[in-house]
Structures are given as C-alpha cells and as structure tokens.
Amino acid sequence: MSTNASEFERAQRVLVGGVNSAVRAFRAVGGTPRFIARAEGAYMWDVEGKRYIDYLGSWGPMIVGQAHPKVLAAVRDAAALGLSFGAPNVMETELAERLCAIFPQVERVRFTSSGTEATMSALRLARGFTGRDKVIKFEGCYHGTADSLLVKAGSGALAFGTPTSAGIPADFARHTLVAQFNDLPSVQALFEANSGEVACVIVEPIAGNMNLIRPEPGFHEGLRALCTRHGALLIFDEVMTGFRVALGGAQQVLGVTPDLSTFGKVIGGGMPVGAIGGPAAIMEMMAPLGGVYQAGTLSGNPIAMAAGLATMDLISQPGFFDAIAANCARLVAGISAAAAEAGVACTAQSIGAMAGLYMHDTAPRSFAEVQTQDVERFKRFYHLMMAEGIYLPPSPVEAFFFSSAHGEAEIDLTLAAARKSFATISGGG
Ligand code: KE4
Numbered sequence: 001m002s003t004n005a006s007e008f009e010r011a012q013r014v015l016v017g018g019v020n021s022a023v024r025a026f027r028a029v030g031g032t033p034r035f036i037a038r039a040e041g042a043y044m045w046d047v048e049g050k051r052y053i054d055y056l057g058s059w060g061p062m063i064v065g066q067a068h069p070k071v072l073a074a075v076r077d078a079a080a081l082g083l084s085f086g087a088p089n090v091m092e093t094e095l096a097e098r099l100c101a102i103f104p105q106v107e108r109v110r111f112t113s114s115g116t117e118a119t120m121s122a123l124r125l126a127r128g129f130t131g132r133d134k135v136i137k138f139e140g141c142y143h144g145t146a147d148s149l150l151v152k153a154g155s156g157a158l159a160f161g162t163p164t165s166a167g168i169p170a171d172f173a174r175h176t177l178v179a180q181f182n183d184l185p186s187v188q189a190l191f192e193a194n195s196g197e198v199a200c201v202i203v204e205p206i207a208g209n210m211n212l213i214r215p216e217p218g219f220h221e222g223l224r225a226l227c228t229r230h231g232a233l234l235i236f237d238e239v240m241t242g243f244r245v246a247l248g249g250a251q252q253v254l255g256v257t258p259d260l261s262t263f264g265k266v267i268g269g270g271m272p273v274g275a276i277g278g279p280a281a282i283m284e285m286m287a288p289l290g291g292v293y294q295a296g297t298l299s300g301n302p303i304a305m306a307a308g309l310a311t312m313d314l315i316s317q318p319g320f321f322d323a324i325a326a327n328c329a330r331l332v333a334g335i336s337a338a339a340a341e342a343g344v345a346c347t348a349q350s351i352g353a354m355a356g357l358y359m360h361d362t363a364p365r366s367f368a369e370v371q372t373q374d375v376e377r378f379k380r381f382y383h384l385m386m387a388e389g390i391y392l393p394p395s396p397v398e399a400f401f402f403s404s405a406h407g408e409a410e411i412d413l414t415l416a417a418a419r420k421s422f423a424t425i426s427g428g429g
Pocket of ligand 1: 021024059115156204209264265274398
C-alpha cells in the first residue's frame with residue numbers, strides 16, 4: 001500500500017528533494033510531505049486516505065475551493081476543443097477584458113504561465129521603459145524565482161536560510177537594492193543614493209511571503225510619491241493578494257494605484273497563469289509593439305483561460321468577498337482566542353481571504369518582528385494540527401488561504417483542533 005513515506009522516498013530518487021517546488025518539501029517544519037491524491041471543496045485527501053481541511057489552497061489559487069463543479073466543467077468544455085494552439089484565442093481577450101474592467105489603470109494585459117514570468121517581465125518592462133537598470137525590492141518579499149528578485153527574498157528562500165539564492169552573478173544582483181517593508185526612509189535613502197538610476201520599486205502591497213504583514217498607514221502613499229518624484233515605476237505584485245484580499249486586490253483595499261500590476265494564482269483557477277497589467281503607454285513597450293521582448297509557448301493557454309474565467313465568474317458574484325472575509329475573520333479570531341485561553345503566545349489575523357498565524361503575542365509589523373517568532377512552537381503546532389486533519393502551509397513565514405468552500409463546519413472543526421493543539425502545547429506536550 002502506498003504511504004506518504006514510501007511515496008516520498010520514491011520521489012526523492014528522481015525529483016530533487018522529492019518535489020517540484022522547494023516549499024513543498026516540509027523543510028521548514030520537518031516531517032514527511034503529504035502526497036495528495038485528490039481534493040474537493042475545502043478538503044484534500046492524501047494517498048493514505050487521510051482527509052485534511054485545506055488552508056493551502058495550492059498556495060492561493062483555489063479561492064472557490066478545490067474541484068469546483070463550474071471550474072471543472074469549463075476546463076472539460078475547453079479541453080474538448082483542444083489543449084493549446086499557440087495562436088490567439090478569444091478567451092484570452094475575455095479574461096483580459098475582465099482585468100481591465102476591475103483595474104482602471106490597466107489598459108493592456110499580457111498573460112504568462114506563472115507569477116515568476118509575470119514579475120520577471122514586469123521588471124524588464126520597467127527597465128526598458130525607463131532606460132534604468134536598478135530595482136528596489138523589500139527584504140522578505142518574494143516575487144518568484146527571476147534572478148533579479150531572488151535577493152533577500154521571502155517564502156522558501158527565507159525559510160531555508162537562502163534569502164539570496166546561490167547562482168546569481170554579483171554583477172547582476174548589485175542592480176537589486178533592498179529596502180525594509182513599512183520603512184519609508186529606507187526607500188528614500190536608496191533613491192537618494194541611486195538618483196536617476198532606479199527603474200522601479202516592486203512590492204507585495206500586503207506582504208504574504210514573510211507571513212502576512214499589513215502595510216502601515218501611509219507606507220504605500222509614500223512609495224507612490226517617491227516613485228513619481230524619482231521617475232520610477234511602482235509595481236504592485238498582486239500575484240497573491242489580487243482577487244484574494246478583495247476583487248480589486250490590495251490596490252482596492254489601500255486606495256493606491258501602481259504603474260504596473262502583476263497577477264497570478266486566482267486568475268488561473270488552479271491552472272498555470274500569470275499576468276502583467278498597466279497603461280498602454282507603458283505596456284506597449286513590450287513586443288510585438290516595442291523593444292522589450294516577452295513571449296511564452298503556453299501563455300494564455302485556453303484551458304487556463306477557461307479555468308480563470310469560470311473562477312472570475314464565481315468571485316465576481318455580489319457579496320462573495322464580504323462573505324468570505326467574514327468567515328475568515330471568524331476563523332482567525334477563534335484561533336487567537338483559543339491560544340489566549342491556553343496561555344500560548346499565538347496570534348492570527350486576516351485581510352479578505354488571506355490570513356496569517358504567528359507564534360507571537362501580537363501580529364508582526366515588519367520583517368524583523370516576524371523573525372522573533374517561536375519557530376519551534378510553530379513546528380509543534382503545525383504537526384499537532386496536521387494530526388487533527390488541518391493542513392496549513394508548511395512554514396512559519398507563509399500566509400494561509402481561505403476559500404468560499406470553508407463553511408461553519410470547517411471553521412468549527414479547525415477551532416476544535418486549535419484548542420486541542422494549544423492545550424497540548426501549554427501542557428508541555
Ligand atoms: P509562481 O512563479 O510561483 O507562479 O509565482 C511567484 C510569486 C510571485 N509573487 C508573489 C507575491 C508570490 O506569492 C508568488 C508565489 N508564491 C509562493 C507561495 N509563497 C508559491 C508557492 C511555491 O513557491 O511553490
């Protein structure tokens with residue numbers, strides 16, 4: 001009989017670390033990754049048949065729950081007409097029209113097959129548009145695996161102690177300047193020390209890859225003013241926050257308009273999609289109209305577009321985000337209350353359907369504060385919850401993800417598991 005352990009042992013013989021994305025390897029929490037056999041609604045089942053309430057949601061895409069009937073039907077219908085054409089397809093236009101309708105400053109879109117491609121292309125576009133080489137990012141923010149962005153990055157790069165990846169030439173990395181999230185003076189200092197050389201600032205507007213960190217009031221307004229003053233483009237990387245904290249992403253919540261936005265995850269509904277969006281005057285610097293080359297064999301793939309359109313239909317329903325945000329808020333409030341009841345220093349918070357849980361008595365407000373978490377206690381909590389059938393992202397520096405499929409029953413089961421886990425921890429277990 002196939003077990004998680006036997007499948008992991010087998011996978012490691014042919015896949016690096018047994019996985020195709022580093023964060024899946026459970027290196028930040030220890031133990032054996034679960035090999036998922038199927039998923040439906042708020043649940044996943046591993047190869048041993050154990051059921052979990054899914055707060056991973058494929059790291060964000062599955063906001064309407066796993067295997068939603070309407071998304072599956074759209075994928076089946078599209079697949080019956082062919083899987084990939086390498087030629088324009090009307091569904092690409094339709095999904096781009098949806099994005100342009102939601103984000104007023106987005107006049108043109110380019111789809112890619114991943115968030116990495118989207119942010120990598122956005123950086124190249126900013127450099128091509130401004131004629132400048134340097135970019136500013138924030139320590140702990142993660143924007144995928146493009147070389148320029150794997151400098152003091154978050155997510156698995158941070159969790160595994162390689163925030164700046166090996167293999168990036170120093171001559172390349174030197175163009176990436178690193179500031180501190182929620183610290184405007186650190187950004188201003190970089191602009192002043194590199195006057196006229198900064199092409200863009202790229203930021204997760206609500207950080208999710210150093211765990212969920214809220215922007216301080218005025219932070220993004222300050223970024224916006226600095227970029228405008230110094231002729232640099234402001235790029236909101238909304239791959240995680242887009243269509244998750246609100247239909248209009250973090251820019252709707254914050255009321256700040258970037259020059260370029262990158263998207264992914266939810267707009268693919270579980271299929272590979274990324275996107276760049278912005279004003280025609282900037283976007284049309286990209287090939288075939290301009291000199292910034294960008295392309296991709298499966299970009300705008302009809303199956304991915306169909307899954308994305310079906311997901312957009314569902315999340316665009318009136319009241320969708322109010323309901324999901326209220327349920328997610330009830331969950332995180334219940335977790336914080338359960339921890340307090342057990343005398344365990346643990347806090348949880350949420351914005352829309354994006355949540356953070358910290359082994360800390362308050363919600364961290366900076367990269368430095370996130371680092372003061374009790375990681376060993378997180379690991380203990382993680383495995384206690386997993387044993388109770390609650391699947392959280394396997395890292396203390398990742399956000400977790402709620403869906404419209406998570407109802408009262410799932411919230412109650414999760415809070416019962418949290419109370420039991422905190423009781424074990426406070427009892428020294
Ligand atoms: P992808 O290349 O993984 O599709 O997207 C990269 C990316 C870009 N920008 C933001 C804000 C992101 O969160 C991501 C990817 N997020 C991680 C989760 N922290 C994906 C999980 C993984 O690496 O397997």
